[in-house]
Amino acid sequence: MSPVPVPSDLPVELRTEALESILVEKGLVDPAVLDKFVKTYAEDVGPLNGAKVVAKAWTDPEYKARLMEDGTAAVAELGFKGPQGECIVVLENTPTLHHLVVCTLCSCYPWPVLGLPPTWYKDPAYRARAVREPRALLAEFGLELGPEVEIKVFDSSSEVRYMVLPERPAGTEGMSEEELIPLVTREAMTGVAKTKAPAGHDHDHEHGH
Amino acid sequence: MSPVPVPSDLPVELRTEALESILVEKGLVDPAVLDKFVKTYAEDVGPLNGAKVVAKAWTDPEYKARLMEDGTAAVAELGFKGPQGECIVVLENTPTLHHLVVCTLCSCYPWPVLGLPPTWYKDPAYRARAVREPRALLAEFGLELGPEVEIKVFDSSSEVRYMVLPERPAGTEGMSEEELIPLVTREAMTGVAKTKAPAGHDHDHEHGH
């Protein structure tokens, strides 16, 4: 293998432009194809996909059973597949069991359902601390879990990709699948947050939380 | 403890000037005292001290015996003491035993005899590799050691400071203590080089090395 690139003080923006310029000049890369890749991951593949999966699982017990049995097949039913989605395993949160997903060695993430990983997921602080002090880390994200809640942290070290099925929040019993989708965040599906009922639906909140 | 300083994009030169400016303004620091510290370690405390110790040990067997028995006391005989020299232990190289000194956890170094550590000693590459692949590291410094040479690597993890007593090179039998001093380098006293006889004195070299 050749030596790795020497540290350079040239700005990363300029170096990116330079690499694209070389590859385009060689006829190896079509800028329009790059545009399309960027657009796909900036606009089309994102956590809305996962939110649809979660809302369906909350409202359709048979779908939920299929999702827990074979995540890959169940998300493909909704049309979600592609790179970083070869084998998707869904982890169900309950009032006494909380799952947290991390990739300590790089930043593996289930792209077809959650899109590209957010900055916090890729940050060394998250990668390092999730497997050492998850409670302290979650508290910094605003999620305080009591001692009665068991925490399972999943380090994504193989090509299996993990997605969290959050608890359906109290107060959403009357809501439809469509109405539930916007409640489900990327954070909840990675395990750094819970899903919350919209204002006025949250019974816990109404009764003095 | 307070949070550590937040990463800053201000140039380090400017931040150094800023810190000095604050401390001088508060009357806590006298720039002339800083000047004196800088001058002392830039000009007075350096590897010439250690070279004097080595040359004396090579030419005075009784001094060498005292140096190996109590390095701290023996280097103090020549007037060398001070910070980072509380307990100095000398390690003698032989044709079949080579010592290499490192500090993996910071950059501890025997200041009174060798001065401040050089860049390579403080570099992560040296700190990390000396305790894992010393032969490969030494080869990059130009020192190839045969399999018959045992390597002992000393990681300076306490306040003990290690200094290597290099082998006296062949061909220097007729040289005086004074003449030997310039042959002894910082590198040889840390274990990344051997001492060499000056051109015309090196028998190994003359006979086709």
Place this chain on the structure above:
Amino acid sequence: MDGIHDMGGMQGWGRAPFDPTEPAFKAGWEGRAFAICLLSMNRLTGQNLDAMRHALERLHPLEYLRNGYYGRWLLMAETLLTDSGVIAEGAVDARARKLRGDDVTEPPDPVLNKPDYTATGPGSLRPVDDPPRFTVGEQVRAKDIHPAGHTRLPRYVRGRVGTVKRILPSALLPDTNAHFLGENPQHCYGVAFDSTELWGGEAEPFVLHIDLFDSYLEAPVENQP
């Protein structure tokens, strides 16, 4: 290799930055670097996903950290393209200087040097004929080894004893595939470790689950005197 990428449990990073509203790409160059990387893998260099991850790991730690995730990706693309002889060493720096108006001579094109490698199938899942060596509920020890090349066995679990919780789909072994030394399909296990086994008795209570390939594991008794 025991590089900066293997940061599970490493301390001193402070807080993770959290902005729930951030876009996929926070600057234009991030998207370009991402897209160039995707193309640079199989299509342009003939390399694979594991070689790509290993290219990340080989970056100098300062470069790994300096420009964040997409900064790493840009250098990963450059590494793969250089390794395969698609672009010359130093070509990106030279072109960047040229773009900003410096008078530079760009290096000549190198000789194409793609790895002699064809995947036996899509993705990483591969059948294995033999049954799994370990069963669900069995205790296993992650081997206490220090592979010189790519591995997905992080330092923080090495030498630790855990329990097999799932048999995952068998897959090619990243350790050999990254270096084009064969796909070497293996069983893969979801293994659970108690936090105190990893970090000592003072650790926060939790269970760590990690996917480990068959050759990363041994029976707990094997390594004992």
Place this chain on the structure above:
Amino acid sequence: MDGIHDMGGMQGWGRAPFDPTEPAFKAGWEGRAFAICLLSMNRLTGQNLDAMRHALERLHPLEYLRNGYYGRWLLMAETLLTDSGVIAEGAVDARARKLRGDDVTEPPDPVLNKPDYTATGPGSLRPVDDPPRFTVGEQVRAKDIHPAGHTRLPRYVRGRVGTVKRILPSALLPDTNAHFLGENPQHCYGVAFDSTELWGGEAEPFVLHIDLFDSYLEAPVENQP
């Protein structure tokens, strides 16, 4: 703590830069940062050498690496001065911006907060009445622990079995002294580890010697089931 400073055995750093002619300080600011640091330790902050090393360890890894050794030292001085309430958080950045002509409001002076600490003697050597627990030639195991604060027990020897080669002068324990929790004087041992014990059977042949305090060590049998 398991920070970036604990880099023994870490890979990916490339070659060490070697220039036998380099001066003690390669730029003016390096000498100033060095001198300010020396003054910042006992004299200005009431802190000690171990707290100083721990201030280095607490730097964000990117800051630890970005400006080299004296870059670290500058931030170490700033950390100690801030911890002891000699300068305000953000004071250096504000002053730097002011020096370059920005219109900034500097933070008000903080309340002095020096540690309640007086060394029982000069330097670190301290007598210990009891005889050393281990003797030269005895096998010992470096404890497999992960202290949250300062320690001089690096990760790469933890859990490994070595042989006591020297009884070194007894000294205060950095682990407690750095946090002003007492000097806790202990015996210190020069312990030798075979390279294969540290890095596995493929390791280069050599012997690693390291100085370990009494509380870092246990009899090898203790930790076995």
